[in-house]
Amino acid sequence: xxxxxxxxxxxxxxxxxxxxxxxxxxxxxxxxxxxxxxxxxxxxxxxxxxxxxxxxxxxxxxxxxxxxxxxxxxxxxxxxxxxxxxxxxxxxxxxxxxxxxxxxxxxxxxxxxxxxxxxxxxxxxxxxxxxxxxxxxxxxxxxxxxxxxxxxxxxxxxxxxxxxxxxxxxxxxxxxxxxxxxxxxxxxxxxxxxxxxxxxxxxxxxxxxxxxxxxxxxxxxxxxxxxxxxxxxxxxxxxxxxxxxxxxxxxxxxxxxxxxxxxxxxxxxxxxxxxxxxxxxxxxxxxxxxxxxxxxxxxxxxxxxxxxxxxxxxxxxxxxxxxxxxxxxxxxxxxx
Numbered sequence: 001x002x003x004x005x006x007x008x009x010x011x012x013x014x015x016x017x018x019x020x021x022x023x024x025x026x027x028x029x030x031x032x033x034x035x036x037x038x039x040x041x042x043x044x045x046x047x048x049x050x051x052x053x054x055x056x057x058x059x060x061x062x063x064x065x066x067x068x069x070x071x072x073x074x075x076x077x078x079x080x081x082x083x084x085x086x087x088x089x090x091x092x093x094x095x096x097x098x099x100x101x102x103x104x105x106x107x108x109x110x111x112x113x114x115x116x117x118x119x120x121x122x123x124x125x126x127x128x129x130x131x132x133x134x135x136x137x138x139x140x141x142x143x144x145x146x147x148x149x150x151x152x153x154x155x156x157x158x159x160x161x162x163x164x165x166x167x168x169x170x171x172x173x174x175x176x177x178x179x180x181x182x183x184x185x186x187x188x189x190x191x192x193x194x195x196x197x198x199x200x201x202x203x204x205x206x207x208x209x210x211x212x213x214x215x216x217x218x219x220x221x222x223x224x225x226x227x228x229x230x231x232x233x234x235x236x237x238x239x240x241x242x243x244x245x246x247x248x249x250x251x252x253x254x255x256x257x258x259x260x261x262x263x264x265x266x267x268x269x270x271x272x273x274x275x276x277x278x279x280x281x282x283x284x285x286x287x288x289x290x291x292x293x294x295x296x297x298x299x300x301x302x303x304x305x306x307x308x309x310x311x312x313x314x315x316x317x318x319x320x321x322x323x324x325x326x327x328x329x330x331x332x333x334x335x336x
Contacts, residue, residue: 003295006031006064008055008079009071010039013093016276016283017070020291022047023282027295030063033079034071055079059086066298068291069093073169077102080117084109089116091294095173095318096311098165100334103315107308118294118304119311121177125286125293126274132242132251133182142248144183144216149175150225151240151255152209155198158228163205168318172210172226175242176321177306177314179224182251183244185216187317189332190224192324198229212321224321235268312336 005027007018014034022029031050034040044051052058055067059082066089069080073095080092084106096119097103110117123129136144151171161170168176180186192212199206209227216222230236240255258273271277276287297304316333324331 002026002028003299004028004030004063004065005295006033006052006058006067008033008058008067008069008083009093010034010036010043011070011072014070015043016287017068017093017291018043018047020276020283020288021068024288024291024295026292026299031058031061033058055082059083059088064088066090066295068294073165074098077105080106081109084115084117085113087113087115089118089294089298091118091120091291093120094122094177094311095119095169096308096315098169100312100316100319100336103312103336107312110308116298116304117308118297119306119308120290120294121174121306121311121314122275122286122290123174123178124181124305125289126255128253128255128274129178129182129242132244132253133184135251136182136244136246137184140249141244141246141251144185144220144244144246146221147179147183147216147242147244148223148225149179149182149242150223151175151238152226152230153228153238154230154232154234154236155202155228156232158199158206158208159202159204161204161206161228166318166322167207167226167228168210168321171228171238172224172321173314173318174240175224175226176317177310178242179214179222180216180313180317181306181310182242183216183220183222185218185220186313187214187222187320187333188217189215189330190317190320190324191330192321194325207325210321210325212324214317224317233267235270237270237272309336 032044069092194207242253257270262269320333
């Protein structure tokens, strides 16, 4: 029997999740929740499902077995805590929360409600990153010595966010998770610097980029870098990289393109071929795999591919990075 799923959030990611659930053969989309009645009713009407203004209303309605929280990242905590305390399984879009305090509240709510919590770190479903993690775990490159990971987006992303999220939490949380997951080692200390010239010149209260030197448990060192500084006419939407150098070899990932190039009347384009491409009229790729994994694991009682502790460690690293930017000195990553 399909799992009944409600999506909290009717923005860009909420709409993607709603469509993905609606197209999933083992799930039924039953409701959309959004404080904006216009946005929420529009998406709910598209799929012929219920609309609720608040998660409390959806809980009272009782149709949903599980929930996906896909509101802006600084708004994740309250709806997720309410749902988890009510015992509902929750898939929350990355980042888990916009600070470690919020992530801890969410984890505590899951414990209190005996509820299952999964954080949607999309790269956990990207075959390239999964392959890299498997290679390192399998000993292909020996002991990791140094690593780097990051992504640089178009400045259009920064202006669209308009100060509502840090470059670290909108982009960098992917890399804070990936560098620890792929190397198999937790980041324990960071030294970080930021530059804020471009975004302020465009009227946006945000940093342009943040670069960090990191130390891992076990002695390896590395670098994390994130920014939204690529020019808007660049065909590259996200310039993402990961490299891990070991005692016996190296693993490298370059995600500037997905293997498809288009030269046409609209110019040079590098379309998405992996994250959420439309294939034969349906959303496929990493997002569809993430949603299907969540639904299957909830229905069958099997483990999620990412633990709550792992998701919290990515937030803890970002917290330490922001503290280091502010203090100008290295900062320890708090234990989770």
